[in-house]
Amino acid sequence: MTGFIILLAIVLVVVISVQIGKIVELANKIRGQEESDRINADRTAFWLLVFGIALILGTIWSCYHYKNFMLGYGPHEAASIHGKKVDSIFNLTVILTGIVFVLTQVALFYFAFKYKGRPGKKVLFIPHNNKLEFYWTITPAIVMTILVVSGLMAWNEIMADVKEDEDFIEIEAVAYQFAWDIRYPGKDHKLGTRNYKLISGTNGLGMDWTDPKTHDDFIADQIVLPKGKKVRVRITSKDVLHNFYLPQFRVKMDAIPGLPTYFVFTPEKTLDEYKLELRKYPEYLEPSDPKDPFGPKKWETFTYELGCAELCGIGHYSMRKVVKIVSPKEYEEWFNKQNSVYFSTVRNTDDDPNKGKVLAGEPITTSVETKEKVDTTVIISKESLNKK
């Protein structure tokens, strides 16, 4: 049905246009060519001017109307420290390009209106004007210099890697078709070695268990990070290109198989703080699910998200992960509750290369308990694999 309507609409537009064309031509014939040319020129010039004005006003109006969509305004304020810089350079560019936009579009449509054709009218014969051309070459050059300098200063600051002595958390985001695995380094604050050849059903990231640094690494189902602490994300991919994209934090970096990348950022607002700010905006006071008018409001269901911003295949649009920024205290609590992959699923199974060995620092008494727990998990995951 929809299709029929669309096809009908297309046909109708064409038919009506053709009819209008015929009528106009008939009218022109009646009026005489010269007269109708004159009227047409007046009309077209007028509408070009109207269009020019409408374009400017429409742009300004839409900028105002959609101000909450723009970087640095309303709910779209960056939630990270470097994001503020991105937003301010965006603003600077909006202002500079906005001025150029208005001036050039006004000139274009106004001249088209003002200098509409009249038979026999004399034109100004000016093939060039060196002075003018010099000025309008140098002006954009100056404006561009401002943008380049401010942009690059911010860029080099944002993209700088962490320094050795800095206090930061390093996590790893591994992308694959079509999800993310987020690995935390555990208590030693060091991510263990991975080798893609070791990837298997029970070891999705290919962690090398002979590296003791992997033993306390854990995989989180959400990205949880403390407010105000520098985070360095190692970004990588198992199969094709993906892109680690945190819209609210102005973070974006490709995940490339076999070629590690990283992004460093400092979250500045906890999720709760951000949500409270959203309450100020009417569009977030609406129910999240339109079918359920009394359900939770949009600001309540809102959450920071991680998405993929590089086409990676059929499930590209579904690579979502929830991101939570919490206070350092909450982070500490959450962190302590996480179970390391190794001790919860691998230790002393057949996949464990250290089977039977006593690891330094491992409490011997609990190892039996862990083992039992482990076995069940492995069986379950194997069964679920078989089903697939």
Add this chain to the structure above:
Amino acid sequence: MAALTHLEEEKLIKEQGYNDHFYDHHHGDKHQMGFITKYIFCQDHKIIAKQFLITGIIWAIIGAAMSVIFRLQLGFPEADMAWLRPFLGKWIVVNDDGIGSLDPNFYYALVTMHGTIIVFFVLTAGLSGTFSNLLIPLQIGARDMASGFLNMLSYWFFFLSSVIMLASLVLSTGPFSGGWTAYPPLSALPQASQGSGTGMTLWLISLTFFVVSVLLGGVNYITTILNLRTKGMSMWRMPLTIWAFLITAIIGLLSFPVLVAGFLLLMFDRGMGTSFYLSEIFIGGQALDNVGGSPVLFQHLFWFLGHPEVYIIILPAMGLVSEILSVHSRKPIFGYKAMVFSMLAIAFLSFIVWAHHMFMAGVNPFISNFFVLFTLIIAVPSAVKVFNWIATLYGGNVRFNSASLFAIGFVSMFISGGLTGIFLGNSTIDIQQHDTYFVVAHFHIVMGIAAFFGMFAGIYNWFPKMYGRFMNETLGQIHFWGTLIGAYLIFGPMHYIGLAGVPRRYFRFDSFETFKQFDALNQFITVCAIIVFALQILFVVNFFYSIWKGKKVTSKNPWESNTLEWTTPIKPGHGNWEGNIPTVNRWPYDYGKDGVDFIPQIKPLAEGEQHSELHQ
């Protein structure tokens, strides 16, 4: 001094032009040619131009229709698409309730094909191929291209490439679906996506043939422009169209081979198991042996072509628009030499800025500094061009018709799209805007719509030369207004969606809290897109209707233009000029000089008159 009458013109050609004895060797139209040699395997540049144009129009309809289908998905993801089943077959998945929805595989195939088709087949072949072929010999005063045979081959390679691409559309696994940029590993590994198997193979073969076509054409255009100019047609007397085609051909000649290099390496990765682009991949439950390659390498090779490619698209449009604005405002183009130098500057810069498409692709942030710097420099020559176009209108006697309106629309679009490019060229802002709808809006306006506007302006303006008839003016103006307003309504709101962070190439937005709140805007965009599509159908109807039924051209020079193509017969035969080739005595922009409306290039200088181009 006054403009020339036709009789005076003919007299001038007879007296001043020269006889190259063309008709001693060739017989022009007098020679009996069969249908096949005259219309199909034809070596005449005008026929080849028409072949390029009509193939381009067919591809444009296919490409635009694809965009309508995926816009429907984006605007109305819940709508029933079962009605498309007769056209798309199994790509519409019908559930138990009889509600049809688009297969996401096919959505990505549509997006990919839309990009490939419009960028390569329509805006490269259809625009540059058409007008380079039509105008180069006519405007420089040549009988034909330097090598008519290679010129013919150029079209037939394009045709072959088209057939292969069409074949890939009907594959059971679907055409390639990894984006028109074809980044590996997605494009290199058949197991990564359905379209990366046979679809990708055909895509690569098709585009390789396409490159052959572009190179054959390009070599021909360059040598023709350099070697076959008529007497008096010095480089600084060439119309800006010819300059644009020359520079476009040079860019194509230098950038497409690098794409081929990238493609060949990709083919080896696909077919031979080499590791140029692949490293440490675990896919489909299997760890591949490939190590040491770099997917970023392909991106570098691709964008080394890819960025010049956008200028291959826009430069011919710029040339056409410069010429049309000048003719229809009855004024010389403002700053002719500045226009040429800015085109040359743009062409040069286009080769050293490619990595600005890759700021967020893992490129060394340090080297990005240079790419930002070079990229933003492009704004300067572009601004010069815009100012010159506007200054051309100033003080003119602007004649409004479909051609000049589209030219004005082009300038407006180029301004709007160019300015958003300043955001994206700045790597800092690009952190957020990369791969969002802001990018989509930007490049559709600046190289999609703007280039189409240039193409439309060119078609309306040179249709009389191609077919000896005018296109319907009223329909043309409806087409113009609808497209102008519609294009702004489609892509204006898209900027805001992009600013809000919505990534491109998403099949649906509903799984993300951040991205799912823009349904109303998406619906609005879709509705506008359908209307604009309908208007393009109107253009096609107008085009084909006018070929046979349009108003007949009665004078040789209907637009009262200075350039040489309007000194040929209304329907020029093979060899373009009957008898002598005209000689050129002045630059092509003597409009309104000394109070004379227009002075064709063939008219000698009057006593004491100065060359206008000398003072540049």
Add this chain to the structure above:
Amino acid sequence: MLNYEESKKVVFKGLILLAVVTLIEVAIALIGNGHIIEGMHWPKWLMYPLMISLSLYKAYFIVYEFMHMRYEVRGLSLSVLMPTVLLVWGLIAFANEGMHWNTSRAQIKEKNAIGLKSDGQSSKSSSEIHSSEVPATEAPATH
């Protein structure tokens, strides 16, 4: 343009010149890598620029004499040779990228290696990790 006899001379001069330059290049490679005189190794910064400039000279000679570029109009030679300047920035950028890939891979290897050696219980596997310090090597599949 040269006359026939002169140009014949140029050809054989060219043959000898190209042969000698090639021999010098090979000699540099062999001597520099210690094949002629045992134990003699020239530094890369000396060898590479020498060999590259000699090759560029060969290229220049082939284009200018054999391909007759010297006798063409200036415009023609410029139109063919100028575009190759575009490759200079390409070369710099690609080379820089290559080194960047190397360092970003090496950085991860380094991070992985920290704390490995000090630990006593890494026997076979840790050696594998070391031997795969060259990322382009065939990683051992046995585990």
Add this chain to the structure above:
Amino acid sequence: MITEHVMTDEHNHGTHDTPGSWNGAAEPFKASYGKLMMWYFLLSDAFTFAGFLISYGALRLSMPSWPLPDFVFSTLPGGITHAPLIFVTIMTFVLILSSVTMVRAVQEGHRGNQSGVVKWMFFTIVGGLIFLGCQAWEWTTLIKGESMTVWTNPFGRHIEDGVYLEGDGHDIKAGQAFTVGAPYLIHYHDGHYNQLKYKNSAGEVKEQAFGPKAFGALFFFITGFHGFHVFSGVVFLLIIMLNAMTGLYQNRGNHYEMVEKIGLYWHFVDLVWVFVFLVFYLL
């Protein structure tokens, strides 16, 4: 201000000098369109090769080590194994010689000497064929003899000092010491690559690692692409030589321009080899 008689005068010269084309103005580059086309085609082909060689550079620089060319290319026909770069030097000479004979053919063409053209073109073709034969031998040696494929590169270089724990029965003996940068070849026996064990200075036991995969693939790919150019060059040369024999170009009276054009192509092949030789064999 151009007076009429000057114009007609010039025009007559124009058509006279360039039969076959109908241009009026003097050719700015004083070259026929065919020659220009060949030049611009070669320019674009140069960019294809540049794309490959630049990719080669990027991939090579992304590897911590790269095989030593004078170790890899050190065999000669007849079982000589320690003759670094000699064979490829001979190949280079063959190509240079064929370039020289090509120049001679063009010169004879300018003189209008049909038999001279045919003779020198024949030598050029022979040179091209010898070069192709050499390349075939080189490839065979690498593939059959040394088991280098596009997937596996057995040529490596040590990244640390050490002592071999076992020998390979040929060159390497157990107990032999080596230093950083020492090249080695992993031998292929009985269906598998035999990686020798060694002990590094820290006392760890390791195996020889394979060299960068990209080396083999890039070598076969780029030299193959060059070889393909040589091959098609030989085919074109053959066709043009036959045409010259029939007197076709003599009759055209344009000083054997076709020979000149194919000559440009042939020198270009030589030109590319200069760079292939540089990056694969010298650096």
